Amino acid sequence: MTRQTVLIWFRNDLRLHDHEGIHHALGSGAAIAGVYCYDSRQFATTRWGFPKTGALRAKFLQEAVEDLRQQWQALGGQFWMTAGLPEIIIPQLAVQLHATTVYFQREVTQEEVQVEQHLTQALQRQGIPVHRFWGTTLYHPDDLPFAVQDLPDVFTPFRKQIEHQNMAVRPLFPPPSALPPVPPLALTLPTPSPEWFLPEEADPRGVMTFQGGERAGLARLDHYFWQGDHLKAYKATRNGMLGADYSSKFSPWLALGCLSPRWIYQAVKRYERERISNDSTYWLIFELLWRDFFRFVAQKYGDRLFYRSGLRGMQGTGGWDPAQFERWQTGHTGYPLIDANMRELALTGFMSNRGRQNVASFLCKNLGLDWRSGAAWFESSLIDYDVCSNWGNWNYIAGTGNDPRNARYFNILKQAKQYDPQGAYVRHWLPELAPLPTANVHQPWSLTPQEQQRLNVRLGQDYPRPCIELKYPTHRG
Ligand code: FAD
Numbered sequence: 003m004t005r006q007t008v009l010i011w012f013r014n015d016l017r018l019h020d021h022e023g024i025h026h027a028l029g030s031g032a033a034i035a036g037v038y039c040y041d042s043r044q045f046a047t048t049r050w051g052f053p054k055t056g057a058l059r060a061k062f063l064q065e066a067v068e069d070l071r072q073q074w075q076a077l078g079g080q081f082w083m084t085a086g087l088p089e090i091i092i093p094q095l096a097v098q099l100h101a102t103t104v105y106f107q108r109e110v111t112q113e114e115v116q117v118e119q120h121l122t123q124a125l126q127r128q129g130i131p132v133h134r135f136w137g138t139t140l141y142h143p144d145d146l147p148f149a150v151q152d153l154p155d156v157f158t159p160f161r162k163q164i165e166h167q168n169m170a171v172r173p174l175f176p177p178p179s180a181l182p183p184v185p186p187l188a189l190t191l192p193t194p195s196p197e198w199f200l201p202e203e204a205d206p207r208g209v210m211t212f213q214g215g216e217r218a219g220l221a222r223l224d225h226y227f228w229q230g231d232h233l234k235a236y237k238a239t240r241n242g243m244l245g246a247d248y249s250s251k252f253s254p255w256l257a258l259g260c261l262s263p264r265w266i267y268q269a270v271k272r273y274e275r276e277r278i279s280n281d282s283t284y285w286l287i288f289e290l291l292w293r294d295f296f297r298f299v300a301q302k303y304g305d306r307l308f309y310r311s312g313l314r315g316m317q318g319t320g321g322w323d324p325a326q327f328e329r330w331q332t333g334h335t336g337y338p339l340i341d342a343n344m345r346e347l348a349l350t351g352f353m354s355n356r357g358r359q360n361v362a363s364f365l366c367k368n369l370g371l372d373w374r375s376g377a378a379w380f381e382s383s384l385i386d387y388d389v390c391s392n393w394g395n396w397n398y399i400a401g402t403g404n405d406p407r408n409a410r411y412f413n414i415l416k417q418a419k420q421y422d423p424q425g426a427y428v429r430h431w432l433p434e435l436a437p438l439p440t441a442n443v444h445q446p447w448s449l450t451p452q453e454q455q456r457l458n459v460r461l462g463q464d465y466p467r468p469c470i471e472l473k474y475p476t477h478r479g
Contacts, residue, residue, distance in 0.1 A: 006032035007184055008133075009101040011039070011092050011121075013109065013259075014388075015137050016066045017216040018073055018177045020262035022135040023105040025175035028182075032102065035184045036074050037095060038067045040085040041117070045198040050327075050378050057202035058351035062214040062385040064199055066258045069215025079181030084191035089120035091192065096130050099184060105133045107259070110301040111389045112308065139294040140263040140287075142172050143301070150301045155313075156406050157295050164291065171267050207430060208350035210246035212254050212385055219255030223266065226250050227273050236282040240289075243343075243354045243427045250286065253386035254352070256293070263290050296394030299404060307393045310374055312402020319402055320372040329469045330365055331379055333431075336468035338444050339418040340364050342431035351385035356421050360412045362399040367411035368470055373400035413474055418444040434464040 008027040015021060016038075027034045040063075044055050055063075067083060074081040084091055096104050104125055109115060122132050136142060143150055147167050154160045204212070212218075226232050232239075232247045242248025255261040267287060274283050303313045310319055329335045333344035343357035353361070358380075365376040377396035381387050397403025401410070422428060425443030429436045435443055437457045442449050446461055447468060454461055461467065 006030060006102040007100055008032040008034050009092070009096050009099055009104045010034060010036045011088065011104055011106040012036055012067075012070065013107050013114070014257065015107040015259035016070045017219075017260050017262065018070070018077075019216070019220075020137075020174045020265050021177075022137050022175055023107065023133070024178055024181075026133065026135070027105060028178055031182075033182045033184045034079055035099060035101075036070070036079060036081040037092065038070070038081075038083050039088040039091050040067075040083075040194045040198065041088055042086055042195075043113070045195070048378050048382070050375050052379065052382050054378075054382060055198070056351070056382040057200040058204055059383065059385050059387055060199050061202065062212060062254055062351065063258060065214030065218075066216070066255075066260050067214075069217055069260075073216065074181065077178060077181040078183050080184050080187070082189070082191055083193075085194035085198075086192045087117075089117050089124055092121055093124040093128060093130070095189070095191070096125060097128055098189060099187060101130055103131050103133050105135065107137045108134045109138075109389075110297060111393075112305050114389070137259065137262070139297050140171055140267055140290045141169060141294055143298065145169060145172070146298070150298050153298050153302050155299075155404055157292065157404060160295050160298075161288070161291050171264055174262070174264055174268060204351060205349035208346070209244070209352060209354075210251060212251070212352065214254070214258065214260070214385075216255075216260040219252070219260040222251060222255065223261065223269060226252075227269055231277065233270070233273055233286065234278050234280060234282055237280075237285040238282070240285070241354075241356050241421055243357055243421065244430060249354065251352075253388070253391075257386045257388040257391075263293065266290065293388075293391055295404075297390040299394050300390040307390075307397065308374070310372060310402075312373075312397045312400060313404065314402050316402045319400055320366060320370055322372055322375065323369070326369050326469060327365075327371055327375055329466070330361070330369060330371070330376070334466045335364070335369075335470070336447070336466045337364065337414055337472075338425075338428040338432055338435060338446065339414055339422065342428040345431045347380075347383050351383055353384070356417070358395070359399060360414060360417050362396060363412035364414055366400045368414070368472060373397075373402070411474065414472060415444060432465065434459070 010023050010027060018024065046054055048054050071081045071083060125132055141164060147163050230247055239248040252261055252266060256263060270283050270286055300307050306313050330344060333341035335341055340361050343353050343361050347353045362376055365371050366373045373396050377393055380392050394403060398405045425440050428443055435446060437459060438446055446465055
């Protein structure tokens with residue numbers, strides 16, 4: 003009997019550990035090959051005029067794919083990297099390979115689902131079935147105590163239902179120890195355009211060096227949990243903005259599937275047994291639940307995630323002003339907390355959760371801009387870009403999503419004083435403000451002209467005047 007051949011099309015599941023597709027393919031006794039296809043549409047220019055995938059995110063992705071390729075080949079398997087439209091290239095490859103099945107991880111959002119559907123149809127025309135599996139969340143959607151269409155619209159009831167029912171996290175799939183190879187095949191596949199991968203390096207002032215790939219993700223977990231023992235203090239430090247260890251920094255690896263949330267969960271449980279079980283260990287899992295929540299929200303609401311009116315069909319959510327947008331995007335609003343965070347994002351591809359909440363609120367609530375422009379810039383820039391977490395959080399902050407407090411916004415100056423009381427964060431990213439006394443560093447324009455002269459700070463030249471007056475009508479964040 004001829005041996006079956008499985009082609010695994012990798013997407014946001016760039017790992018060997020806890021991988022349902024690899025596990026099932028191995029169990030079937032088939033020969034297994036892997037492929038990753040850089041989707042050319044993901045490198046196009048957005049309607050807002052910047053690339054959909056910026057240079058630092060592209061670099062992190064490339065490193066992650068390369069890491070998987072190396073590991074795959076070390077286990078004896080064949081792995082291809084290609085570029086173009088996956089729904090065309092993958093079926094062509096499957097035919098040449100005489101693949102009997104194509105495996106891939108399911109996604110839930112518009113662009114990704116469309117690609118899946120077209121790819122499935124193309125394969126069906128060739129008589130090749132697909133096997134789709136789930137692999138992105140901590141909890142499997144089939145185990146939820148409600149259908150995804152009945153998902154609570156607010157996070158707390160969602161979390162409580164999961165916690166009160168003591169829902170189990172499914173066990174891990176073991177990583178493969180060898181991969182049965184397909185017969186050698188000489189193929190020339192399209193390669194990515196060099197323009198997609200510009201030689202850009204992250205600014206060394208960033209919180210840490212992020213290296214894409216499963217091995218680097220697992221090493222980060224080892225550092226944060228075991229070597230540095232940081233997990234025990236996570237709840238107290240997680241609102242920080244400076245340094246590697248105020249939070250886990252798992253998000254870039256989670257976003258590309260280099261780390262499985264179930265793997266992190268099992269590591270937390272082990273930490274609780276071997277080190278300490280406290281509110282911090284609980285809180286990390288709590289945050290992973292937020293991640294699940296936004297994925298299920300995206301599944302429930304479909305395209306509405308990307309509408310200007312958002313999940314809730316709100317009217318009048320922001321306009322468009324290219325000059326104001328550019329000030330925000332480049333970190334020149336005249337509000338140091340916003341500018342420091344936006345420069346960190348542009349120069350490193352990362353920003354803390356505290357920073358993200360503030361800059362997003364500033365764009366929507368203070369500048370009054372269309373929240374989708376901000377979400378698109380995050381999509382371009384963040385190395386941890388995750389379609390559901392990003393667009394879900396933006397909906398939330400814009401007031402078009404799952405925040406039960408309707409008109410919430412962040413009071414930027416209050417936040418600055420609370421989360422950067424000494425001004426260390428803004429001085430780190432805005433060295434032009436370094437000479438300012440702490441009392442003025444978040445409001446440089448509160449200095450008199452004489453004080454500016456004495457400090458040798460030229461406001462308006464070295465640092466811009468506020469681009470807008472802050473107004474806070476109702477509730478405060
Ligand atoms: P930790 O504090 O260590 O949290 C552990 C993990 O929990 C994170 O890695 C992440 O997977 C998850 N998590 C924590 N907070 C959230 C949250 N609010 N929503 C969803 N998951 C969460 N996160 C992304 O992974 N990708 C995005 O594209 C993204 N865009 C965002 C956009 C906005 C406007 C906001 C306000 C938040 C966004 N987040 C996004 C959520 C959050 O800011 C990041 O997950 C977090 O800052 C990553 O740092 P960390 O891994 O150190 O987080």
